Amino acid sequence: MTNLALNQYRDRLNAEKQRLSHTHMCDMFESDPDRFNNMSIENDGVIFDYSKNRLDAQSLSVLAEMAKAGGLAEMRSAMFAGDKINTTENRAVLHTALRNPSEKPIMVDGKDIMQDIHAELSRMAKFASSVRDGSYLVSGGKVTDVVNIGIGGSDLGPRMATQSLREFNDGPKLHFVANSDATDLDDIVERLDPKTTLFIVASKSFTTAETMLNAANAKQWVEESLGDEAGRHFCALSTNLEATQAFGIENERTFGFWDWVGGRYSIWSAIGLSLMISIGPERFREFLNGAHSADQHFMNAPFEKNIPIVMGLIGIWYRNVWGFPVQAVMPYDSRMSRFPAWLQQLDMESNGKSVLKSGEQTELDTGPIIFGEVGTNGQHAFYQLLHQGTTIIPCDFLIAATGYGRQRNRDVLLSNCFAQSEALMDGRTLEQADNNPHRVFEGNRPSNTFLFKRVTPHSLGMLMAFYEHKVFVQGVLWGINSFDQWGVELGKELLPTIEPMLDVNSKAIATNGSTKGLLKALHQFKQS
Ligand code: F6P
Numbered sequence: 001m002t003n004l005a006l007n008q009y010r011d012r013l014n015a016e017k018q019r020l021s022h023t024h025m026c027d028m029f030e031s032d033p034d035r036f037n038n039m040s041i042e043n044d045g046v047i048f049d050y051s052k053n054r055l056d057a058q059s060l061s062v063l064a065e066m067a068k069a070g071g072l073a074e075m076r077s078a079m080f081a082g083d084k085i086n087t088t089e090n091r092a093v094l095h096t097a098l099r100n101p102s103e104k105p106i107m108v109d110g111k112d113i114m115q116d117i118h119a120e121l122s123r124m125a126k127f128a129s130s131v132r133d134g135s136y137l138v139s140g141g142k143v144t145d146v147v148n149i150g151i152g153g154s155d156l157g158p159r160m161a162t163q164s165l166r167e168f169n170d171g172p173k174l175h176f177v178a179n180s181d182a183t184d185l186d187d188i189v190e191r192l193d194p195k196t197t198l199f200i201v202a203s204k205s206f207t208t209a210e211t212m213l214n215a216a217n218a219k220q221w222v223e224e225s226l227g228d229e230a231g232r233h234f235c236a237l238s239t240n241l242e243a244t245q246a247f248g249i250e251n252e253r254t255f256g257f258w259d260w261v262g263g264r265y266s267i268w269s270a271i272g273l274s275l276m277i278s279i280g281p282e283r284f285r286e287f288l289n290g291a292h293s294a295d296q297h298f299m300n301a302p303f304e305k306n307i308p309i310v311m312g313l314i315g316i317w318y319r320n321v322w323g324f325p326v327q328a329v330m331p332y333d334s335r336m337s338r339f340p341a342w343l344q345q346l347d348m349e350s351n352g353k354s355v356l357k358s359g360e361q362t363e364l365d366t367g368p369i370i371f372g373e374v375g376t377n378g379q380h381a382f383y384q385l386l387h388q389g390t391t392i393i394p395c396d397f398l399i400a401a402t403g404y405g406r407q408r409n410r411d412v413l414l415s416n417c418f419a420q421s422e423a424l425m426d427g428r429t430l431e432q433a434d435n436n437p438h439r440v441f442e443g444n445r446p447s448n449t450f451l452f453k454r455v456t457p458h459s460l461g462m463l464m465a466f467y468e469h470k471v472f473v474q475g476v477l478w479g480i481n482s483f484d485q486w487g488v489e490l491g492k493e494l495l496p497t498i499e500p501m502l503d504v505n506s507k508a509i510a511t512n513g514s515t516k517g518l519l520k521a522l523h524q525f526k527q528s
Helices: 010-020 025-031 059-067 073-079 113-133 156-162 183-189 209-233 241-247 270-279 281-300 307-320 339-351 383-388 407-426 455-480 486-501 514-528
Strands: 042-045 046-051 146-149 174-175 199-200 234-238 253-258 326-331 369-372 393-401 447-454
Touching: 010 253, 010 307, 025 073, 025 407, 042 059, 042 270, 042 281, 042 339, 046 270, 046 455, 059 307, 059 326, 059 455, 073 281, 073 455, 113 253, 113 270, 113 281, 146 156, 146 183, 146 209, 156 174, 156 270, 156 339, 156 455, 174 183, 174 270, 199 270, 209 234, 234 241, 234 270, 241 253, 253 270, 253 447, 270 281, 281 455, 326 339, 326 514, 339 369, 339 455, 383 407, 407 447, 447 455
Parallel strands: 146 174, 146 199, 199 234, 234 253, 326 369, 326 393, 393 447
Antiparallel strands: 042 046, 046 447
């Protein structure tokens, strides 16, 4: 058995589960009238309520002890200090430095990265301001529309944040293209004028197939109407300067970042340019400050009062001790509809691993399956299963006290959100259901709730960083490397072999029996 603290604490944690397994959460509230206060944490205007969980102070303290024994504090310091904790790629993990307003040096390979970060942020701010105020001129004058072309971390974070912060969009209109399906780009550009459109090609590697294909198609679309003037309609966000130059984007319109920024953690870097153009550099700084506030809290708050640590421990409690494999996330805010998709990449690409840092196979379950939908839409889709299904799915609810439209609508959202978590917890007995078993809710189903005043750059930045650190906490305690993504490689590697076989005249034969059958059928479709 591997030497993980989680393994060493297995018996104690199982005993805790045993102790609580016949206690309903409602009884826990009854025996501790102060349970909400004891089991909620506030940081900088964001409240994290974790009182609706199958957890009490004693079980949380065993989990916290396990986390201490598992070296969480040491790993946390190592990450912030720039140690190369991404061991399979021999890289530091420093997205926290990107949002640090301080000039205090952080050294990577003998170089102070803080100077580079601030210098690049200033370049971005200058460019973003010039696009926003119209002093950056393209063929048709002022830029009216900006299209971010990227995928994965070069799309999900910027797209989700830009959409969530739409209220603050006082610059050009933002659009996002990710998929290699031609319609993803075509459906957007059909409404745009190439003369006033700026494309941002966002790709850390600048080799990602979908992004390169879309960028080439966008270039063709602009060149068809503007010829030689197309150049000013493109800028790039990448760590690969050679490739951006080869694509024809000048260095002055290329914004860089570094190998110690993981793709799914890159919105705080140049990858955030689309968001910065949308909301302006000052609000982008507020977004970074919100995340920095979460960083400070994560670094300094005691384990049991530390939002991302408690989130991570509750997740481990359910995944490894109670055996719940799924985690749902429901933002009650229409504009935050991409939050679950953003979280899916963050969590599942980081912790969907079965090999430990040591190279051994893990004996424990790791990253949960994440899914979700905005409230109240999800209520009319899959909440049936959340309430009465045979799989217990812990839920995270996120909601702001005030919205940007009519407050009456917000109150409807708020009451729905509270009603759902209450129903999950309280349930309904057979007696209360007039002896109708179909109307019984067993209840005792866990959830966390984030409540904050408004969706602002600051609060959104903070929430995102809390989730990033929650993922980190779990990765450390599972003994895996949360910062590589080898699992996405194999499919990519097979592409060059398969693509030529799509040609009906191809003589190549697939080795996989199913692919062979599918190709045969495909060729028939193509010829019919
Ligand atoms: O899907 C794998 C991945 O490498 C992600 O980790 C990354 O966010 C995405 O592809 C896009 O990569 P890039 O920014 O290099 O185009």
